[in-house]
Structures are given as C-alpha cells and as structure tokens.
Amino acid sequence: MSFADLGLIPELLKAVADAGYSEPTPIQRQAIPTVVAGHDVMGGAQTGTGKTAGFTLPLLHRIARHANTSTSPARHQTRALILAPTRELAMQVYESVKTYSKYLPLRSVCIYGGVDIRPQQMELRRGIEVVIATPGRLLDHVEQKSINLSQVEVLVLDEADRMLDMGFIPDIKRILALLPANRQSLLFSATFSDEIKKLADQMLKNPQLIEVARRNMVSETITHVVHPVSSGMKRNLLAHLLRHQPDTQALVFVDTKIVCGRLAHFLERSGISADAIHGDKSQQQRTETLEAFKGGKLRVLVATDVAARGIDIDELPYVINFELPHTAEDYVHRIGRTGRAGHKGNAVSLVSTEEKHWLAEIQKLIKLEIPQEIIPGFDPEPEFSEAGSRSRGRRAAPVADAARAPRSSAAPRQSSGAAPRSGARQRPTVASDGFDFSKPYQPASPTMAVSDDARPAAADARPDALRRSQRPIAVLLGGLGRK
Secondary structure, eight states: OOGGGGTOOHHHHHHHHHTTOOSOOHHHHHHHHHHHTTOOEEEEOOTTSSHHHHHHHHHHHHHHTTOOOOSOGGGOOOOEEEEOSSHHHHHHHHHHHHHHTTTSSOOEEEEOSSSOHHHHHHHHHTOOSEEEEOHHHHHHHHHTTOOOOTTOOEEEEOSHHHHHHTTOHHHHHHHHHHSOSSOEEEEEESSOOHHHHHHHHHHOSSOEEEESSOTTOOOTTEEEEEEEOOGGGHHHHHHHHHHTSTTOOEEEEOSSHHHHHHHHHHHHHTTOOEEEEOTTSOHHHHHHHHHHHHTTSOSEEEEOHHHHTTOOOTTOOEEEESSOOSSHHHHHHHHTTSSGGGOOEEEEEEEOGGGHHHHHHHHHHHTOOOOBEEOTTOOOOGGGGGSSOSSOOEEOOOGGGGGGSOOOOSSOOOOOSSOOOTTOOOOOSBOTTSOBOSSOOOOSSHHHHSOGGGSOHHHHTSOHHHHHHHHHHHHHHHHHHHO
C-alpha cells in the first residue's frame, strides 16, 4: 500500500514524497482513511510508529478542502487545534505540520509557555488555521483574547496519558468547553488507563478504536537488561559503561531536576560529553541541547521524564534508566525513544535494592522478566537478592574467561531484536547489550575513584582543590571564634 491509496490530496502526496516516505506505517494505514472519513478516533500506538503523521496528514487533508487564499486575517480562522503536553512535543508536531503543508495555503503556529507571549499574539493576529499548543499557554491566549476557538473543526489530543500524569486534565476540560460541539476529535495515547477512557468518553463521539500494538507493551526490537548495583556506585557504573562504548549515544533518564544536572556535570568531569535537559532550563537552552544531541555533537543527554517528551531521534541505540521510574507505564514511555521504526535498540536499567519493587511492577506490566547481570566491581547490596524478585542477578563472564571470548568492536553489536528470557544460557564476556565487561573498571580521574556512598552530594559538586582549600579556612575561623 502507498500513501496514494489512502485518498490524500495531491499536495500532501507531493510533500510526503519530498520527505522521503513511500509506504505508510500500520497506524497510518488505519488512521488516515478513518480520519479522512470524518470519524472520531481513539488511537493507541507506541512512540516511533508514525503516529504524528497519522493525524497531521488527514487533518490537513480535511481543512485544505476549504482553504482560503485571502490575505485578510479574518479569512483565516483557527480550524484545527492540536494539544501536546510539553514544548518539545508541540514543536515536533509543528515541524510535521510545516513539512506536510508546504504546498498548501494554510498557516500554522506553535504556542507554548516559558517564552514571551507577545510574539505569539502577533502571529495569531495574522490569522492561523492550525494551532499546536500546550494547554496552559493556550488558556493564557484565551484569557487575553488573542485566539478564538469557536471555529475549530478538528481537535487532536496527543499523548493523553502524559497529559493525565502532568495534571493537565482540568485545563483540557476548560478547553473542551470553549470548542464547538460539532467537531471531529482525535485522542492518541501510548497507554490506556481508566482515566484516559473516561476522558475519551467526554471528548469523543462514537470513536473508532485503532491500536497497532498491544496495550502497555514495548517494541520487540528492544533488548532489555538490568544491572543490579548499590545506589552509591550508580554514577561510577554509568561512566564505566559509557567509556566502553566511546562512539555510542545514550539518553539517560533520572527522576528529578537536581539529579539531572549533577549527573550531567559528573559525566562531563569524567571525560564524557554530556548535558542535561529539565524544566528549569530556558526554552532556548533546551532547544540548543536537543539540537546538539540530535546532531551528534553530544554523546549523552541526561533528562527527566517531562523534558524528554517529544525527543525524536532516528536510530538512537541506547536508553539508560539511571533511576527506575516510579510508574511502570513511564518505563514504556522512556524506552520508546530507542528501537523506533523497526531499528534495534537497547534498554539498560541500573537498579538498586530500593528499586526492586518498581522493577517488579515494570516486569508485570510488560509481561517480561528482564535479565539481570551484575558487573564485576559494581556489586549490589547483599539485600538485593532478598528484595523479592524471582530472578536472581548473575555475573558477567569473569576476566579469566575473556581470553577465550571474542573482543568487542567499538560499535555496539546488533541485538537479535527479541528480548532475552530469564533462564537462558549465561552470556559471553561481550554482553547482549553491547558493552564489553571483560576489562576491569579503571577510573578516568581521581574524582571517579571516590565512592559516592562516602561523599555528601553537595560536596561532590565542588572541585577537589576547592574542598582541600576550605579546611584551613575553617580551622582559622574556628580559632578566631574561640578568641
């Protein structure tokens, strides 16, 4: 099947061809004809399946049939509204709209918070048919009367599960109340919870359910592995893994903004090019960091869950969970950044004793017992094997066996695509996730050799020279105090 078989107008087919696409993905084959026919849609698809084009192409097809070539802003009402949970995802959808509408007389804009609202207001006053927005900033424009939603014909709610997680549902309901009742609505979500179903009941009319993957399941092209490790040695283990793959990019997930910045700084000091992306950074900083990572100028991107939404990188080989997510569904979201569109991917998780219960929840959700492999020199706490998991961690091949095992190349070895099952044969020295563990751990610098569990977090951010220089001052001040 080709895109021409989906009933799209010639202008869209030409833009799709220019973008280098010839065959639609499974969700595109199902969603595009359904949306073109005017049905409401409840769509479920994993990240990287072509979901964005699955709704932008038929949306543009619908409103292009009555496009206005007039230069008067009044002739260009907002006819399509796409809501996304984060700035990064909104920008990604906006780029898709611009790519596919290049031969159409349609105007589009992306509006989000964290930047000056006035340029957005000026853009909206020009008359915009397609608006891509985050909920909060859209309501800001509504309150300042810089946008009119009374003529919206198509509404798209993208990443609905993330909207729920981020507390946007009250804003979504306010926006729904401002829209015409006679409209077409599309809801897309990677997972379907009871809360999402309730939202769909309020938003959709007789929707067509489209799913191209089993619910809450991960791509079969991703290989999973867990490395049990004590919490105090996680950073050293991460640096160790990355140093043994010097040409490989990785997206590293953490839970908080504080850990995000500190971990990126630690990797930089360890000789690994890294940067952080989180909510406290300005939009310009986040955009520049993303561009550096996408362009290969940055090896490691450390990110929080919210900041990483919308990151779309072809053939990203590794996603590393430095900290396991507290919600099992977030594991699916995180590792969806690798193994996209049929490419091979690797999901590596560093798990301490305190995180074993989260690991159990993840395995229950994805219906897969993830293999565990202890890296020599980075043993977990003794309590790890008693923390309730059915699968016990096993060590990688000892160094003595390394002479009989083939050496790994600089690039990661391609995985078979199917996640290995627990109880399989012991792995060779070169693990299935591509890292060569036959070499003993060698710190890159004196800083790396210091164990994390013996160092306060605040002190760790200071250079060693500064810490040494502070001691005499403290002694001097203490002496002055006694006098």
